[in-house]
Structures are given as C-alpha cells and as structure tokens.
Amino acid sequence: MTRTDSIDDDCERLLARVAGGDRMALGQLFATEAGRLIAIARRIVRRREVAEEIVQDAFVAVWRRAASFDPARGAGRAWLTTIVRNRALNAVRDGSRLDFADEEQLALFSERSGDAHAALDALSDGDALRRCLSALEPRRRESILLAYVVGCTHGEIAARLDAPVGTVKAWIRRGVIALQECLS
Amino acid sequence: MSVRDDRMARAGDYVLGLMEEAERLRAEADMATDAEFRAAVDLLSNRMAALDDTAGRDPVPEGMWTAIEARLVEADADAATAASSAGRSLSSAPVVDLAARRRQTAWRPALMAASIAAALGIGYLAGTTFSPRPQPVVVVVLDTPDAVPGAIFEAFADDTVRIVPLQDFAVPEGKTLQVWTLYDPAVGPVSLGTLPSAVPAVLRGPDQPLPRADQLYEITLEPAPGSPTGKPTGPILVKGFARRPPG
Known part of the structure; x- marks a missing residue:
C-alpha cells in the first residue's frame, strides 16, 4: 500500500465518523488536511485570508454534508479537495480579481502561469499524469494546467495565450480527451 | 464527434472547473x-489530484479550528431546528469535543486565548449596559498573530464599528492603521476606515450588509492616508471572527 492510499483510507474512515456526528473526527481531518487545502485554495484565489475563509467554510460544509459522501466512489481526500476547489473557483469567478489594476493584473498573470508550470515540474517522474501531460501538444497542456492549477477561465487562458476563446476551448477539448485516453 | 469523446470532454470541463454553476450542478x-x-x-479527478499535492502546505492560523467549532454549534442548532432525524447526536457532541481538545494539545493556546478574550468581551459589554445606546449586532475579539487578544470591535446595524484596542500598536511615521471587514469573499475586504493610532474610536464604513456571525474583521498597517489599492x-x-451576543 502506498503512502497516499493509507492517507486516503484514513480520510474515508474519518469522513464516515464525521457523517455520524463525530466532531473529533472532523478535528482530526482538519489537523491533517487544513494546511494542504489552504495551499490549494491560495493558488487559485491568491490571497491567504480568502483561502483561509474558503477552507473554514468548507469544513462547516463537510460537517453538514458528510452523509452525502459516497465511499464507493473512492478517495475521501479528493472529495474534500473538490469542495475547496469549487468554492475557490466560485470566489474568483464572481469577479473579485477585477479589483486589481491592469499592471497588477499582468504581474498576477505571470505569477499564476509560473505556478501552473511549477506544479507540472513538481510531479514525480514516474507519475502517469506527468507522462501523459508531457505528451500533449504544448498549448493544450498549458491551457489545461492554467485551468486546473490556478483556476483560469477560458477567457483568461485566451488572453494569456493570445488566442481566440473558441480556439482555447478546442485545445482543451482535444487535450482532455487525449489525456483521458493516455491515463486509462 | 463520438458520444465517448463528448463524455470525456464534459468530464474534462467538470474536473478542470470550467463549467458555469448551472452546468456544474447538472453534471x-x-x-x-x-x-x-x-x-x-x-x-x-483522481489523477489530476497529483497536481493539488504540489501546492504543499500553508501554515494553519491558530484559532481557525476554534472558529470552525463555533460554527458547527450553529450548524447543529440549525439542523435541530429543522427537526432533522439524521441521527446527529447533540448530547454526545460536547463529550467528544472535550476529548478532542485534550488530545490536540496544539490547539490549546488558541482555545485559551479565545476564552480569555471571551471573558474580556463579556466584561466590556457588561460595562456598557448602563448607557441607552443600541446593542451591537456582533462582537469581535481580534487576536494578534500570536493569538493574544489585541482589540475588541462592536459592529452595529448602521454600518458603524466601535473599536477598543487592547494593545498599543506601533504606528511608524507615514503609516496608519486601517480597519477592514470581509462580508463576502467575492467582494473582497472592505475598508471601514483608518485610525492614526491605537485609540478607542467609532468608524462608519460604507453601506454594507448587516454584520453576521463569523464575519472576518482585521486591522492592517498601511501607508498613510490609507491603502493605495483600496485593499x-x-x-x-x-x-x-464576529460572534453574535446572546439574547
């Protein structure tokens, strides 16, 4: 059993206890996962306080919704991550980034693009995802990383890669199909 | 375009987070x-999760779990009001909770700070009941990064905030204290005003929703006469985080 598998097992056991109203189990989940989840949210929302707020809200949501977690679908950790990711994406999609002035917007863009590349580089050499992403046509790969890692919209990717939105959508479509073919 | 391709493309949009809210709910x-x-x-999504792990770990602020626990109590009260028969045992929860506190010694400083702060907050409120002014909607005990109470706010329904510093913050030349609240992450932090030094004051912020429990308040050090970016x-x-006084 790999390390990640055993963490997943722990997560699922804890979530089952949370579903039964065990607050201590939620506390343990918080102790093991909060730092990781704040980091994921911050890569998307860029502000630490907002990322912390999102993770706090997410744990309250987990308390309310743990009963809807379906262990048959596997990874409890992935379920937690999805809740945090969706909240972070909602926060940026509602336009809070428009607060930044143009110059800041540009700096932010290069920072986000750097984060997206760093994430790919940080994958271990043997990781199938790394192999499959690396095999993609570069602009497709870049579009997928910008969307997933830092939460860029189609429009933001189009601006970043200097391409029409329709083209970006086509890159992502072909990219994710090829990626799933490669991973399955 | 095959049905299979369409299905994979749609799974991709879902996992990458590129769907509109309605589309996502439908998926x-x-x-x-x-x-x-x-x-x-x-x-x-299970494969892409490897990218999430590359984000590493951020420090978890002290007191964050305490704030979550306070909200769980509210969530349970809501559930109880809704007469839910989901089997979440309210009576056993505090026992479990105490056990958690004993085991997780790392949370203890934050909890202690919170209780001291709560005591200060109550004392402070008790001293004001003689004057016939309106009751605050929420009370906030603000902690320093060391989890020591540094200020108390009372936020009122008319967009005003009464501020009582508990520490003397050093404000260098050319700097000012600026008071913020976050009532909606989508809006971002909103300035309630500035203070030249750590003195009790009443600030009136812009028109904003009624303060609610768990709303974030903070004071930052900014260039005078206030943050150049508005954030x-x-x-x-x-x-x-705000608390609603009982009653």
Whole structure:
C-alpha cells in the first residue's frame, strides 16, 4: 500500500465518523488536511485570508454534508479537495480579481502561469499524469494546467495565450480527451 | 464527434472547473445516474489530484479550528431546528469535543486565548449596559498573530464599528492603521476606515450588509492616508471572527 492510499483510507474512515456526528473526527481531518487545502485554495484565489475563509467554510460544509459522501466512489481526500476547489473557483469567478489594476493584473498573470508550470515540474517522474501531460501538444497542456492549477477561465487562458476563446476551448477539448485516453 | 469523446470532454470541463454553476450542478446530477460519465470524472479527478499535492502546505492560523467549532454549534442548532432525524447526536457532541481538545494539545493556546478574550468581551459589554445606546449586532475579539487578544470591535446595524484596542500598536511615521471587514469573499475586504493610532474610536464604513456571525474583521498597517489599492497591502496586526451576543 502506498503512502497516499493509507492517507486516503484514513480520510474515508474519518469522513464516515464525521457523517455520524463525530466532531473529533472532523478535528482530526482538519489537523491533517487544513494546511494542504489552504495551499490549494491560495493558488487559485491568491490571497491567504480568502483561502483561509474558503477552507473554514468548507469544513462547516463537510460537517453538514458528510452523509452525502459516497465511499464507493473512492478517495475521501479528493472529495474534500473538490469542495475547496469549487468554492475557490466560485470566489474568483464572481469577479473579485477585477479589483486589481491592469499592471497588477499582468504581474498576477505571470505569477499564476509560473505556478501552473511549477506544479507540472513538481510531479514525480514516474507519475502517469506527468507522462501523459508531457505528451500533449504544448498549448493544450498549458491551457489545461492554467485551468486546473490556478483556476483560469477560458477567457483568461485566451488572453494569456493570445488566442481566440473558441480556439482555447478546442485545445482543451482535444487535450482532455487525449489525456483521458493516455491515463486509462 | 463520438458520444465517448463528448463524455470525456464534459468530464474534462467538470474536473478542470470550467463549467458555469448551472452546468456544474447538472453534471453532478448526471453523475448519480450515468455510470460511464461518473467513471470518466473519477478517473480524471483522481489523477489530476497529483497536481493539488504540489501546492504543499500553508501554515494553519491558530484559532481557525476554534472558529470552525463555533460554527458547527450553529450548524447543529440549525439542523435541530429543522427537526432533522439524521441521527446527529447533540448530547454526545460536547463529550467528544472535550476529548478532542485534550488530545490536540496544539490547539490549546488558541482555545485559551479565545476564552480569555471571551471573558474580556463579556466584561466590556457588561460595562456598557448602563448607557441607552443600541446593542451591537456582533462582537469581535481580534487576536494578534500570536493569538493574544489585541482589540475588541462592536459592529452595529448602521454600518458603524466601535473599536477598543487592547494593545498599543506601533504606528511608524507615514503609516496608519486601517480597519477592514470581509462580508463576502467575492467582494473582497472592505475598508471601514483608518485610525492614526491605537485609540478607542467609532468608524462608519460604507453601506454594507448587516454584520453576521463569523464575519472576518482585521486591522492592517498601511501607508498613510490609507491603502493605495483600496485593499489590504500591509501586515495584519489583529484579526478575528464576529460572534453574535446572546439574547
């Protein structure tokens, strides 16, 4: 059993206890996962306080919704991550980034693009995802990383890669199909 | 374009987070009935999770769990009001909770700070009951990064905030204290005003929703006469989440 598998097992056991109203189990989940989840949210929302707020809200949501977690679908950790990711994406999609002035917007863009590349580089050499992403046509790969890692919209990717939105959508479509073919 | 390609493309949009809210909810509903779509989503999201792990770990602020616990009590009260028969035992929860506190010694400083702060907050409120002024909607105990109470706020329904510093924050030449609240992450932090030094004051912020429990308040150090960007740029001196006084 790999390390990640055993963490997943722990997560699922804890979530089952949370579903039964065990607050201590939620506390343990918080102790093991909060730092990781704040980091994921911050890569998307860029502000630490907002990322912390999102993770706090997410744990309250987990308390309310743990009963809807379906262990048959596997990874409890992935379920937690999805809740945090969706909240972070909602926060940026509602336009809070428009607060930044143009110059800041540009700096932010290069920072986000750097984060997206760093994430790919940080994958271990043997990781199938790394192999499959690396095999993609570069602009497709870049579009997928910008969307997933830092939460860029189609429009933001189009601006970043200097391409029409329709083209970006086509890159992502072909990219994710090829990626799933490669991973399955 | 095959049905299979369409399914994979849709799973991709879902996992990458590129769907509009309505589209996303529809996809989640479809997962309950469409096993092939669900399998495509699970495959991709479980693999993409490796990228999440590259984000590393951020420090978890002290007191964050305490704030969550306070909200769990509210969530349970809501559930009880809704007469839910989900089997969540309210009576056993505090016992479990105490056990958690004993085991998780790392949380203890934050909890102690919170109780001291709560005591200060109550004392402070008790001293004001003689004057016939309106009751605050929420009270906030703001902690320093060391989890020591640094200020108390009372926020009122008329967009005013009464501020009582508990520490003498050093304000260098050319700097000012700026007071912020976050009532909606989508709006971002909103300035309630500035203070030249750590003195008791009443500030009136812009028109905003009624303060609610768990709303974030903070004071940052900014260049005078206030943050040039309209958002916090300097270090956070104190920060806290609102509580609704009982009654």
